[in-house]
Amino acid sequence: SKLKGRGVWRYKDLIPGYYKSIISINEGNTPLIKSANINKQLYFKFEGLNPTGSFKDRGMTVAVSSAVSLNYKTVIAASTGNTAASAAAYAARAGIKSFIVLPKGKVALGKLAQSVLYGAIILEVDGSFDVAMEAVMRLYRDLKIVYPLNSFNPWRLEGQKTIAFEIMEDIGVPENVIVPVGNAGNIYAIWKGFNELLKIGIIDKVPRMIGVQAEGASPIANAIIKGKNEPDFIENPDTVATAIRIGRPVNWQKAMKAIKESKGTAIVVSDSEILEAQKTLARKEGIGAEPASAAALAGYFKAINYGIIDKDEKTVLILTGHSLKDPESMAKADTKRILVNPLHIEKIIVGEINGFNS
Ligand code: F0G
Structure with missing residues (x-):
């Protein structure tokens, strides 16, 4: 099948x-x-x-399949970033519209960029994820045409x-x-x-x-x-x-x-x-x-x-x-970054290997 x-x-x-x-x-x-x-x-x-790039995709395949099977055309999720990226991707694949609600300034760059790329409509709130989550739960109660993709959704x-x-x-x-x-x-x-x-x-x-x-x-x-x-x-x-x-x-x-x-x-x-x-x-x-x-x-x-x-x-x-x-x-992790004259690379590498530099 x-x-x-x-x-x-x-x-x-x-x-x-x-x-x-x-x-x-x-x-x-x-x-x-x-x-x-x-x-x-x-x-x-x-x-x-x-x-x-996250475990959210496992939940999203089931939840978005459920949304589509119930004929929803619009989905929404509050997110610290990963749920948003995943919701945006699965909604795109399903050909439906996605809204994501993010805590402004507190979402890692890669996640935000994914949501942009997948074409979600991004709503940013001044406040934490909890504020975004509360807004989505309120919306879910009041506006039944939008399917929620947060983890209070059992799928x-x-x-x-x-x-x-x-x-x-x-x-x-x-x-x-x-x-x-x-x-x-x-x-x-x-x-x-x-x-x-x-x-x-x-x-x-x-x-x-x-x-x-x-x-x-x-x-x-x-x-x-x-x-x-x-x-x-x-x-x-x-x-x-x-x-x-x-x-x-x-x-x-x-x-x-x-x-x-x-x-x-x-x-x-x-x-x-x-x-x-x-x-x-x-x-x-x-x-x-x-x-x-x-x-x-x-x-x-x-x-x-x-x-x-x-x-x-x-x-x-x-x-x-x-x-x-x-x-x-x-x-943020520390490592050596050395500005080199290309002619000195060999000397620097030999020095590093032998522990002479620093
Ligand atoms: N690890 C990562 C990378 C996450 O993105 C999350 C949750 C968790 C762990 C915790 O999982 O919420 O089921 O306890 N991220 C959500 C999001 C909140 O919006 O992407 P949890």
């Missing part, structure tokens, strides 16, 4: 809903890369290799749960899965995927779901760490990891459920730990991830230091977005 597919749609029997047509750009089927130089029990699920999570299916097919069930948490849909989606495999009897346990948040935007992690049942929302969230710069995550209940039911936990990391982890991942593994994704590695190091994870436990980090999304953060 024409629904037969690869990637996300390979699992169509486990994705509910009725689809008249499938809007796909061959998302999913991302590599699970084994660590070469950090820890042999560590794996990176590189979601940066999706069509628009998004149905697509994203396929991350769990792919991990299981590659290495079985790891001890831990570490996920950067923003609006808090993805950690729940991945847990849901594992939990469904458990219910069908394909696996006999689910991994511990470990959420990582940035220090300036950590309402859920704070609540988990303090043993509270509800987060205190953060009015002015801030972090270098702009993807997860969110103070009032709409899916907080789902995320806390995933963490609690899987006997997982949450970890808070600082901006400097995030940038250091981004560099470590690039320089020890050759993998470029955006800061929010590098937060997972920062969280892994912290979890090992705290004794939350043993270094012999099989652990998967969800690298949610590609480094190219945020060129400015990449360029």
Whole structure:
């Protein structure tokens, strides 16, 4: 049938809903890369290799297919950048109009440029993602002709749960899965995927779901760490990891459920730990991830230091977005840049190799 597919749609029997047509750009089927130089029990699920460079494409193929099947001609999403880029691309492929609502000045350059290229209509608000999100939820209640593509839309999570299916097919069930948490849909989606495999009897346990948040935007992690049942929302969230710069995550209940039911936990990391982890991942593994994704590695190091994870436990980090999304953060890493007279290149290289320069 024409629904037969690869990637996300390979699992169509486990994705509910009725689809008249499938809007796909061959998302999913991302590599699970084994660590070469950090820890042999560590794996990176590189979601940066999706069509628009983030895991959002898995959810977007299902949600936009649903929108089209319901005859919607217009979609909308609030976003810190990646959802916007993905929504814009899938709407373009479907031939429908997309509006995206962004926190002005707080979206990484690569993501903003993608939304421009794919031809979304860009609405910028003075305020954080949370303000943009609230506007979209209000619009969704009042103007039923516009289909919302944020992760309160359950179809998004149905697509994203396929991350769990792919991990299981590659290495079985790891001890831990570490996920950067923003609006808090993805950690729940991945847990849901594992939990469904458990219910069908394909696996006999689910991994511990470990959420990582940035220090300036950590309402859920704070609540988990303090043993509270509800987060205190953060009015002015801030972090270098702009993807997860969110103070009032709409899916907080789902995320806390995933963490609690899987006997997982949450970890808070600082901006400097995030940038250091981004560099470590690039320089020890050759993998470029955006800061929010590098937060997972920062969280892994912290979890090992705290004794939350043993270094012999099989652990998967969800690298949610590609480094190219945020060129400015990449360029912050320190390295040598030397203005050279071309005639002196040989001398400089020999000096570098022998450690004579500097
Ligand atoms: N990592 C990246 C790269 C993201 O873009 C996001 C979310 C997350 C992690 C967190 O996932 O929200 O499901 O907890 N980005 C959204 C966006 C908010 O608008 O692109 P989550």
